[in-house]
Amino acid sequence: MVTITYRNANINLDEQVYDPAEDSYLLADVAIDNAKEGMKVLEVGAGTGFVSAVLQENVDVDLIATEISPIAATCARASGVEVIRTDMFTCFKHGTMFDLILFNPPYLPTSEDEKVPGWLNYAFDGGPDGRDAVNRFIDEVPEYLNNNGMVLILISSLTGIEQVKERMKACGFKVETCDSDNCFFEELIVVKGTFRESEL
Amino acid sequence: MKKDLMDILACPICKGDLVLNISKEDEKEIISGTLYCSKCNEYFPIEDGIPNMLPPELRE
Numbered sequence: 001m002v003t004i005t006y007r008n009a010n011i012n013l014d015e016q017v018y019d020p021a022e023d024s025y026l027l028a029d030v031a032i033d034n035a036k037e038g039m040k041v042l043e044v045g046a047g048t049g050f051v052s053a054v055l056q057e058n059v060d061v062d063l064i065a066t067e068i069s070p071i072a073a074t075c076a077r078a079s080g081v082e083v084i085r086t087d088m089f090t091c092f093k094h095g096t097m098f099d100l101i102l103f104n105p106p107y108l109p110t111s112e113d114e115k116v117p118g119w120l121n122y123a124f125d126g127g128p129d130g131r132d133a134v135n136r137f138i139d140e141v142p143e144y145l146n147n148n149g150m151v152l153i154l155i156s157s158l159t160g161i162e163q164v165k166e167r168m169k170a171c172g173f174k175v176e177t178c179d180s181d182n183c184f185f186e187e188l189i190v191v192k193g194t195f196r197e198s199e200l
Numbered sequence: 201m202k203k204d205l206m207d208i209l210a211c212p213i214c215k216g217d218l219v220l221n222i223s224k225e226d227e228k229e230i231i232s233g234t235l236y237c238s239k240c241n242e243y244f245p246i247e248d249g250i251p252n253m254l255p256p257e258l259r260e
Contacts, residue, residue: 077248084201084253085251090212091253093207093209
């Protein structure tokens, strides 16, 4: 198994799992900047567990992760992350609340003939406009956030940054851009959403 | 998985409570076993420390 090290965390990789790339590093760095000691943190769709492993190595948080792929879940566990195989939030009891929820969604606009075989498709396929997974996340996440809880979502210019922000606002989030990174064919940003029940 | 995950895990189908059955554990956590929903009559396996909370049609 190939292992990489970033900010003191060791992460196990697998060829059938999305390798950490610019998006992963950006979200991990922003998560470290925004997390506070003792926070209850959830990462949805953790993949190799890169973001979770880096965050918990650098900030003393109480973290769990979810992942749908068995191969990715095995990587995440080998990287020291407490992981549950589930589809987004479906395994959680009503009333389960977190202070910080992280999501690096599958965000590429993907047509039927662009799908890749096997579990790896879950890492990329954002549906026809790239927003299938992120839209579902935004709609469902408020139930699992404490008042003043925070989400950090990685979005690409390929996904439609303004459309994602508008949907977050409609779901009760105060929205700001945390950090961005220009890759050669897309702009990546992390959007921070702070949830206030009073804004609904 | 650590035992205290039981505080937050629910059946993914009906959101009801689950019964934990441990086959193997060490001093830190549960390595293998099952989580059972009596209402749905469905078992969710715990293998190599990872609970598999996917409904049967999504598992493989």
